[in-house]
Amino acid sequence: MAKVEIKHLTKIFGKRPKAALKMVKQHKSKDEIVEKTGSTVGVYDINMSIDEGEIFVIMGLSGSGKSTLIRLLNRLIEPTQGQLFIDGEEITKFNKKQMLEIRRQKMSMVFQNFGLFPHRTLLENTEYGLEIQGVNKEERRKRAEHALDNAKLLSYKDQYPSQLSGGMQQRVGLARALTNDPDILLMDEAFSALDPLVRGEMQDELLELQANVQKTIIFITHDLNEALHIGDHIAIMKDGELQQIGTGEEILTHPANEYVKSFIGGVDRSKVLTAESIMIPALTTNIDVDGPTVALRKMADEEVSGLVAVNRKREMLGYLTSDEAVKARRNQTPLSQAVMQMPTVDLDTLVVDIMPIIYDAQTPVAVVDGNKHARGVIIRGSVLEALADTEGEETDA
Amino acid sequence: MPNLPKVPLESWISEGVNWLTTHLSGLFNLMQRSGQSIMDGLTNGLTAIPMPLMIAGLTVIAILTTPKKYGFPLFTLVGLALIANQNLWSDLMSTVTLVIMASVISLVIGIPLGIITAKSPKTAAIVKPILDFMQTMPGFVYLIPAVAFFGIGVVPGVFASIIFALPPMVRMTDLGIRQVPVALVEAADSFGSTTWQKLIKLELPNARNTILAGANQTIMLALSMVVTASMIGAPGLGRGVLSAVQRADVGSGFVNGLGLVILAIIIDRFTQKLNTKPGQKLVTRPWRRWAILATALIMVGGGVVNAATSQKSSGQKVNLGYVSWDSEVASTNVLAESLRQHGYDVTMTPLDNAVLWQSLANGQVDASVCAWLPFTHKALYDRYKNDITLLGPNLHGAKTGFVVPDYMKVNSIADLTNEANKTITGIEPGAGEMITAQKTMDSYANLQGWNLLSASSGAMATALDKAYKTKQDIVVTGWSPHWMFSKYKLKYLQDPKGTMGKGESINTITRKNLKKDNPKFEKVMDKFNWTKEDMESVMLDIQNGATPKQAATKWLKSHQKLADSWYK
Numbered sequence: 001m002a003k004v005e006i007k008h009l010t011k012i013f014g015k016r017p018k019a020a021l022k023m024v025k026q027h028k029s030k031d032e033i034v035e036k037t038g039s040t041v042g043v044y045d046i047n048m049s050i051d052e053g054e055i056f057v058i059m060g061l062s063g064s065g066k067s068t069l070i071r072l073l074n075r076l077i078e079p080t081q082g083q084l085f086i087d088g089e090e091i092t093k094f095n096k097k098q099m100l101e102i103r104r105q106k107m108s109m110v111f112q113n114f115g116l117f118p119h120r121t122l123l124e125n126t127e128y129g130l131e132i133q134g135v136n137k138e139e140r141r142k143r144a145e146h147a148l149d150n151a152k153l154l155s156y157k158d159q160y161p162s163q164l165s166g167g168m169q170q171r172v173g174l175a176r177a178l179t180n181d182p183d184i185l186l187m188d189e190a191f192s193a194l195d196p197l198v199r200g201e202m203q204d205e206l207l208e209l210q211a212n213v214q215k216t217i218i219f220i221t222h223d224l225n226e227a228l229h230i231g232d233h234i235a236i237m238k239d240g241e242l243q244q245i246g247t248g249e250e251i252l253t254h255p256a257n258e259y260v261k262s263f264i265g266g267v268d269r270s271k272v273l274t275a276e277s278i279m280i281p282a283l284t285t286n287i288d289v290d291g292p293t294v295a296l297r298k299m300a301d302e303e304v305s306g307l308v309a310v311n312r313k314r315e316m317l318g319y320l321t322s323d324e325a326v327k328a329r330r331n332q333t334p335l336s337q338a339v340m341q342m343p344t345v346d347l348d349t350l351v352v353d354i355m356p357i358i359y360d361a362q363t364p365v366a367v368v369d370g371n372k373h374a375r376g377v378i379i380r381g382s383v384l385e386a387l388a389d390t391e392g393e394e395t396d397a
Numbered sequence: 398m399p400n401l402p403k404v405p406l407e408s409w410i411s412e413g414v415n416w417l418t419t420h421l422s423g424l425f426n427l428m429q430r431s432g433q434s435i436m437d438g439l440t441n442g443l444t445a446i447p448m449p450l451m452i453a454g455l456t457v458i459a460i461l462t463t464p465k466k467y468g469f470p471l472f473t474l475v476g477l478a479l480i481a482n483q484n485l486w487s488d489l490m491s492t493v494t495l496v497i498m499a500s501v502i503s504l505v506i507g508i509p510l511g512i513i514t515a516k517s518p519k520t521a522a523i524v525k526p527i528l529d530f531m532q533t534m535p536g537f538v539y540l541i542p543a544v545a546f547f548g549i550g551v552v553p554g555v556f557a558s559i560i561f562a563l564p565p566m567v568r569m570t571d572l573g574i575r576q577v578p579v580a581l582v583e584a585a586d587s588f589g590s591t592t593w594q595k596l597i598k599l600e601l602p603n604a605r606n607t608i609l610a611g612a613n614q615t616i617m618l619a620l621s622m623v624v625t626a627s628m629i630g631a632p633g634l635g636r637g638v639l640s641a642v643q644r645a646d647v648g649s650g651f652v653n654g655l656g657l658v659i660l661a662i663i664i665d666r667f668t669q670k671l672n673t674k675p676g677q678k679l680v681t682r683p684w685r686r687w688a689i690l691a692t693a694l695i696m697v698g699g700g701v702v703n704a705a706t707s708q709k710s711s712g713q714k715v716n717l718g719y720v721s722w723d724s725e726v727a728s729t730n731v732l733a734e735s736l737r738q739h740g741y742d743v744t745m746t747p748l749d750n751a752v753l754w755q756s757l758a759n760g761q762v763d764a765s766v767c768a769w770l771p772f773t774h775k776a777l778y779d780r781y782k783n784d785i786t787l788l789g790p791n792l793h794g795a796k797t798g799f800v801v802p803d804y805m806k807v808n809s810i811a812d813l814t815n816e817a818n819k820t821i822t823g824i825e826p827g828a829g830e831m832i833t834a835q836k837t838m839d840s841y842a843n844l845q846g847w848n849l850l851s852a853s854s855g856a857m858a859t860a861l862d863k864a865y866k867t868k869q870d871i872v873v874t875g876w877s878p879h880w881m882f883s884k885y886k887l888k889y890l891q892d893p894k895g896t897m898g899k900g901e902s903i904n905t906i907t908r909k910n911l912k913k914d915n916p917k918f919e920k921v922m923d924k925f926n927w928t929k930e931d932m933e934s935v936m937l938d939i940q941n942g943a944t945p946k947q948a949a950t951k952w953l954k955s956h957q958k959l960a961d962s963w964y965k
Contacts, residue, residue, distance in 0.1 A: 076586055103589030115584030119602045129588040132598070180588070 002085075003216045004050040004073070004184065009082035011068055014039025017080045030239055042068035043240040046082070050233075052183075055210055055217045057231030059224060065240035066220045070186050073218065074107050075099055086184070104133050108177035112189035114169040116161040122148060122172050123157040129180040140179075147175040167198035174206075178213075187219045191226065203230050224264060228252075228272045236260055248272050269387055270352040275345045278386040279367045279376030285320060287336055288312040292329035295320060308366055308374045309339045316374040318342045319363040344368045347375060351386060358383060418545045425546045432552040436494050440632075443490040446700035452477045454696040455663070461685045461692075462670050469666055476659035485634060485656050492623050492633035492660065495551055499558035499619035503566050504612060506559075511570020511608075512596065521571070528564040536561050536625045544629050544752055548761045549718075554623075554631025562618040569611025573604025606672050613668045620661050630746045630756070634660070640721040640747055643825075645855025715918055716744045718753045718762035722854050724878055725767045727935040728791070728903070730949040732766060732925055735960050738953070741918070750828060751777065757908050758784035763915070764907040764922045766791050772898030773797055773829035773876075786909055788919075790902035791926045792878070796889065797830050798897045799837075800875030802865050803886035810841055810890045810897075817870035819847045822860050824874055826851040834874045837896040849874075861885070878929045880936035924963045931956065 012020045020039035023032070034040055043065040050056045060066045071077040073084065075091070084092045091102055108129065109115075116125050123144055130140035148154045151171040161169055170190060177185055191199045207230055210217060221227050227234045228248040236243040236251065236259075244256035252272055255261040285295045285307040295307055299322050306321040318339035328338040343357050344366045358365050364377040418425070443451075455477065459470040480489050514521035539560050543553035577600050585599045601608075627635035637653030640646075715736065719729035733743045746762060754777045756762040768774050768787070778787070799810055799821065807813055821838070823831050831851060838844045852860075857873050858881060864871035865885050872890075881887060905922050912919045931952065938948035953960050 071583075074587055076583055100589040100591065103587060107587075109584070109587035111580055111584055113580050115580045117581060117584070117599060117603075119605075128585075128598070132588060132590050132594045186587075 002049040003052040003087065004056075004218070005085040005088075006046055006048045006050075006073075007083040007085075009046040009069070009072055009084060010044050010080050011042035011065075011072055011077060012039050012080045013042050021080070041065075041240045042077070043072065043237075046242050048235055048242065048245055050216060050218060052216055053210075053214045054232040055206075055219055055230050057219045057221060057227040057234045058237060059221055059227045059231075059234055060237035061222055063239070064237040066222075066237050067188060068240075069237070070109075070188050070218060070220050073184075073186060074103055074109060104129065104180065106182055107184040107186055108180050108182040109186040109188065110170070110173045110177045110190040112192055114161070114166075114173045114193075116169055116172060116176075118161055121158050121160055122153060122164075125161065125172060126157075126176045126179050128176060133180075144175075144179050147179040148172070150178075151175040166194050167202065170194060170202065183216060185215050185217045187217060189220050189222070192221065192223065199226070206230060224267050225271065228267065236263060249274070249277055253277065268352075270355065271350055273351045273386050274347065275349045275351070275354060275365075275367045275378060276347040276375070278351060278382045279378050280382055282308045282366065282374040282377045284308045284310045284314075284374060285335075286310055286312060286314075287317065287320070287334075287339065290335065292325045292335055292338070295325045295335065296322060296329070299325070306363065308342070308377060309335070310374060314374075315372040316342070316344065316366055316368050319366075321363075342366050345378070351383060354378060355383060414542045414545055417542075421546075429547045429550075429552045432498075432547075432555065433550060436498055436551050436555070439497065440491055440494040441704070442700060443493060444487055445704035446696050447703050448481050448486050450699040451696055452481065454692045457692045458689050459667075461689050462667070464685075473663055476663060480656045480659060483652050483656070485637070485653065488632070488634045488637060488653075489656060489660065491551070491631075492620075492635065492657070495554055495558065495623055495626065495631055495633055496616060496619045496660075496664070498551075498555045499562055499622070500612070500616045502555065503559050503563045503615045503619065507563050507566025507611070507615065508570050508608065511567045511611075512574060512600075514567065515571045515574035524567065528567055531560050532564045536622055537628075540625065540629050540752075544755060548759055549630035549746065549748060549752055549756045550761070551626075551631045553629050554626030557626055557629075558619045558622040561622050562615045565614035565618065566611045569614065570604065570608050573607030573611075574600050576607065577603045609668065609672050613665060616664055616668060617661060620657065620664070623657065627747075628749050629752055630748050636747060640726075641855075643721040643853050643855050644723060644726075645853070645859040713740075713915065713918065714742045714744070715915070716746060716761070716763045718746050718748050718756055718765045719767050720750045720753055721747045722767075723858075723880060723936050723939065724876070724903070724932060726945050727932050727939060727948070728766045728927075730945040731927075731935060731952055734946065734949040735953055735963065736921070739921075739964060750774070750825075754778075754781045754785070757781070757906060760908045760910070762908065763911055763918070764905065766903065766905050766922075766925060768904040768906045769795060769797070769829060769876075769901050770904050772833060772901055776829065776832060784909055786907045786911065788905040788907060788923045791905045792903040792929060792932060793900075794929050795877060795901040795903050796898075797833065797874070797876040797901060798892055799834070799890040800873050800881075800887050801890060802861075802868075802871065803888055804868055805870055808888070808891060809893060810837065811843060811893050813841075813843055813847070813872070813890070817864075817872050820872070821847060821849050822857050822871060822873045823849050823851045824854045824857050830874050830876060833897055837892070837894075840894055840896050878932040878936065880933060880940045883933050883937045884940065921963050924965070926963075927956075927959065931959075 010021065014020065014037065016037045016039050019037040020033050020041060023036065024041050024044050030041060046069060058066045058069060068077055072079050079092060082092070083090055086102070086106060091099070094102065117128065120128070123141070126148055127140040127144035130143060145154060145157065148157055151174065153168060153171055153175065156164065156168070161172065164172070170193075173190070191202045194202060203226060206217070209215075219230065231248060233245060234248055234251055235245045238259050244251055244260050246254070249272065251260060252264055252267065252269065255264060283298065283302050283304060285298060287295075287309045288311050290298075299305065299307060306319055309317045309320045311317055317336075319342040320335065320339050324338035324340065325335070328335055340363060342363050342365070343361045345354055345357065345368075347367060347369055354365060358378060358380055364379045366374050367376045367378060369375050452474065456470050456474040459473040463469045480486060510524065514524050536557060539557040540553070543556045547553040547556055581599060581603070582595065585595045590598070623631065623633055623635035624638045625635070627633065627639045634653050634656045638650055638657070641650030641653060717729055717733055719725045729745055733745050736743050746756075748756060748762075750767075753762065753765055753767065754774075757765060758781045768778065770778060770787075801807060801816075805816065807816055821834065823834060825831070831849070834849055838847055838849055861871055861873050861881060875881065875887065875889070905925060907919060907922055911922075935948045935952045938951060939945055943951070
């Protein structure tokens with residue numbers, strides 16, 4: 001079951017939401033709607049489903065409605081229309097008190113400008129969520145200190161936010177959000193205010209955190225590279241409407257429309273595409289069975305100069321070139337002695353990490369899965385092809 | 398302009414205030430009485446703290462709150478010592494009481510109101526124009542309903558001060574709450590804060606410095622109202638300033654004003670210290686905090702010991718009301734000193750003339766020796782004659798009229814042509830003599846085109862003095878007995894039409910039930926009388942620099958027999 005389910009969620013700001021809603025259904029432009037009704041369309045007819053434990057990135061430029069959307073999730077902004085389910089419960093029907101419970105127990109938020117209370121120390125900031133729930137002082141101190149310790153900021157606990165750098169402040173923001181132990185983390189441009197180096201560190205820390213605690217994270221950003229780096233799924237928004245939802249690769253390889261296409265134009269693809277998406281099928285020879293003659297025959301048929309050598313269990317053993325196969329046939333030696341070492345990468349290794357390997361390698365690079373089965377190979381040509389900025393290329397997966 | 402009828406705004410407002418006065422009199426009386434006793438208690442408490450102890454204590458606190466700086470503690474020490482040296486200490490304590498009361502009530506009303514206006518745009522839309530009204534309407538205007546509601550004394554003074562001092566408290570609280578960054582409010586909301594938690598844990602702490610700035614403003618405005626409030630009998634430094642203005646006594650005015658300035662600076666500096674950055678403690682070291690607490694405790698302890706050991710005055714309490722004219726200052730002080738010598742506990746309350754009559758009518762003042770009849774105060778007497786008791790003259794041969802220096806040739810009002818720039822220098826607008834003077838100007842044809850300049854008794858005396866020294870023409874509204882007749886050669890202008898009144902007497906009036914409640918005192922009041930010459934000798938002493946009390950004591954010493962006769 002999906003952790004968060006959004007159905008037809010719509011938010012119109014202003015006094016005449018109905019009139020505006022009617023116009024947006026007729027596909028009138030934003031400017032026209034504002035002019036006629038004085039209302040602004042925040043988001044319109046959003047449908048999405050977010051799985052437990054994933055990092056779901058909502059991306060768009062400013063004014064795209066992404067910040068409105070995340071605030072609809074904890075109802076800091078009340079939706080005009082539509083439904084929102086968390087763990088199957090329709091929270092758009094919840095009253096104020098139930099909503100307070102949801103905010104206290106199920107979801108916490110991390111803000112772009114950190115949203116730390118300037119008059120409270122880091123510890124007091126971190127324990128805020130527990131404090132308003134009425135958790136006793138000793139208990140909440142303990143848990144807050146634990147969260148700060150995880151963020152490596154325990155020694156600063158009696159400092160005030162203004163005494164800290166941006167990166168440290170956001171670590172506190174994250175620690176504060178985690179102290180409540182929520183299922184869902186809402187992160188609104190959480191790293192956008194940080195300088196690039198710190199931002200990268202924070203992204204990695206978030207991924208690490210995700211691996212350890214398995215929260216459902218909904219992450220807002222305007223930075224596609226960030227989205228591609230951390231997102232399991234990415235939703236792209238424009239003018240309050242959803243353009244496409246998919247994995248980073250799906251979006252890069254199959255952009256749904258011109259807008260998405262233009263959006264992804266500037267992306268560094270080597271940091272997004274994985275081995276799986278650029279590999280070509282591996283031609284194998286089972287050296288437990290095949291002799292040199294069979295192997296050479298196969299190479300001739302496929303017009304290649306080498307094969308991936310596997311055993312009976314189809315585990316990858318190395319690379320067999322035609323030169324070595326010829327030598328083996330002449331010397332009457334078994335093929336197993338003719339097999340060369342072959343570099344391997346995992347299915348999800350990024351292209352950027354494959355490039356130095358393939359540069360040094362004498363052979364193609366094998367892509368193997370967890371069972372050591374060769375799923376494909378990467379040759380220099382396929383890397384170059386993937387990085388070339390051609391659109392809609394058909395790389396096999 | 399088409400001939401539209403005038404909207405009867407004045408009578409509407411009067412009727413509204415009257416309605417409130419009659420229908421809510423129970424509530425107002427309760428507030429008056431409880432307020433009065435709270436404030437008496439506060440003043441007594443403050444006065445009970447021995448003066449040197451309080452000065453020392455405040456200086457020590459100033460030192461502890463301003464580490465490594467000597468200016469402020471030194472100012473506190475010297476400033477307070479100067480006030481004490483000028484014999485203004487008890488006035489200072491009364492003023493402090495008024496300011497504390499007005500500020501505390503303003504805070505108690507203003508902060509919640511500011512929070513509500515910040516949260517509710519609808520309330521703000523209603524409250525804001527009311528605040529504008531309160532702040533821009535001249536403070537004097539509130540005095541009239543304040544007296545109608547609460548009578549005279551410190552309670553209406555506090556009422557008027559609150560109206561003037563409350564708006565900045567509301568506005569600054571509102572501003573402070575609104576200024577809390579949206580991002581922080583969102584953060585608090587996102588963790589599931591209730592409205593109340595948000596207010597207590599986020600908004601108020603963040604708005605703290607703005608609210609404190611508002612409190613500072615409020616205190617300063619309350620302080621600025623003390624002079625105005627003294628017009629309706631609020632005691633304190635303001636009373637000194639007011640009577641100095643009425644007597645054109647530059648020296649005394651400045652000394653009392655200086656007391657207010659010193660108080661204002663000390664309060665301002667102390668309240669500004671409350672303004673801190675997040676994480677910055679008001680007082681950094683714990684021992685300082687303990688020391689401040691200890692100092693405060695010693696001061697309170699000193700007050701308690703002093704109050705317990707000092708004897709309370711056991712005499713009968715009587716309240717004499719008077720108007721700060723030179724003649725009435727003299728007579729009331731002589732009477733008060735004499736009563737004190739006979740064991741009475743006398744309170745003297747200087748009041749505006751109209752307020753004095755009203756206070757007698759509603760029984761807040763026991764008696765007064767200030768009624769000029771049958772002419773000058775005829776209008777007031779007619780209005781209140783059913784609510785007061787007239788005991789008859791205490792001084793005969795009083796007179797009012799247009800007075801000129803002897804060196805001027807003119808001898809009769811009817812002969813005035815274009816002397817003194819066709820100006821008659823008058824006294825306070827609304828004074829009885831000003832009304833008769835206006836009547837006079839209307840009835841003499843030769844006075845057409847003349848001006849009646851209203852000022853104050855003191856300003857009139859100063860103008861006369863200046864003109865006399867340079868032998869210039871001047872016509873003033875004068876009366877006798879007055880020291881000016883002893884000091885300068887002056888003459889009354891003849892009044893062939895008799896519009897300025899013929900001979901007058903100064904009368905003793907009391908509240909209605911005084912005879913029943915305190916027959917002994919009433920009898921003294923009935924017997925009190927003296928002569929024009931007696932009064933003028935006391936007035937001249939005062940004019941020459943003696944305090945009213947000194948002059949009164951001196952006169953009593955030399956006229957023991959006459960004074961004793963009042964008690965037989």
